[in-house]
Amino acid sequence: MTAVATATPASRREAQKRDTILRAALKVFAESGLHGTPVPPIAAEAGVGVGTLYRYFDSKEALINAVFCDAKQRLQDHLLSDLDLLNPSRALFDTLWARLTTFARQDPESFQFLEMQDHHSYLTPHSRSQEQALLIPLGMMVIVGQRNGLLGEHLKPDLAIALFWGAFVGVFKAERLNYLTLDDDDLKRARDACWFAIANHNTPDNQHRDAAQ
């Protein structure tokens, strides 16, 4: 027993515990909000004492920022890794949608946490800048897509992203609040509807839409 414990180096064990706390905090925050949840329940969820939690994070605010950056990073990695955003296509759009979907399904707490409004008052400038790391590549993708004639040029890129992102969030929020249930077909249809919203409709020759479904 002790052998196992001693086998893993101290730094590794520390990092692990830090992660446990981060996960627990994410879970509890997603459930009960930010201002709403006291620190002790977070410690309890993580299986550590309150004092221990404060060994790993300076304050509740620091913890919130860490959870935010962690979740944002996970979303970013999950969404963008190994993807060439500068070659937009319908297939790339579908891939992005599919990745968003798996993220929302596999890690609903992170997804919900990132959509909460009330962390903005807590976030440090550094945490806020994380936001851009996701938005800028997407923006570039839209710009290239519009140059290509793949996407409609009527919407400014930021607006297209806001529209698409909002629609996606709206659909999953509705599911979370039990306003509807989503099967795989619904998700595909929603995806296609979003595509219709931002795609180019003017020049049909550009659009060999493989409506394979």
Add this chain to the structure above:
Amino acid sequence: MTAVATATPASRREAQKRDTILRAALKVFAESGLHGTPVPPIAAEAGVGVGTLYRYFDSKEALINAVFCDAKQRLQDHLLSDLDLLNPSRALFDTLWARLTTFARQDPESFQFLEMQDHHSYLTPHSRSQEQALLIPLGMMVIVGQRNGLLGEHLKPDLAIALFWGAFVGVFKAERLNYLTLDDDDLKRARDACWFAIANHNTPDNQHRDAAQ
């Protein structure tokens, strides 16, 4: 001065003060969140003592519920009054969009408040049921529109609404957070994009048949 005060009957003055508090609470909540704001700042914003506030509302929770119901009601009235949702058309869609826009512009605090996530833990069942009063008529509109051939039948009504609502909220949220600025043209383009998302694309002839009301 005193003449004016005495001119209004007591009941009227009470209702007015209740309203003042409600407005102040909405403003402060929209700014600083729900758990985040103490009661005294709300009273200060309303220009009354804390004790007075508690004469009009049993508790902070009751106040939150009242603000929610009030804002929801205002949205509902603004959106649906004098509208025949059972005769869907592109024009009706545009009207709804325009009304949503004026609401978000004229009463941004209400709009923001209603989109906050964290009131759900506070809401009484009665407050929650208010939600339905808006969703059900919209759902019926979509159903009729799909029967007409005006709207695509691929999306289940609840999903179409969630998609549209989410997109709208996403656009205005992005504006509020300074991710973009919206002029009138942008709003029209966003409206048209949303229409594309939910409209019927398959059988153009159907669109004329019943739409020619």
Add this chain to the structure above:
DNA sequence: ATTTACGGAATGAACATTCATTTCTGAATG
């Protein structure tokens, strides 16, 4: 044996709510 990590009771600040007191109101009265 010494250092480092842990836990949870203890601490003080911030909060929602109350209540004893003051202020206002308007019908009754002279």
Add this chain to the structure above:
DNA sequence: CATTCAGAAATGAATGTTCATTCCGTAAAT
């Protein structure tokens, strides 16, 4: 009309509670 005055309304300091954070005795690690 001006004055009175009982009841209603308003107030904000006082209260008890909840919370974030600290601190110290104990346990684990080195």
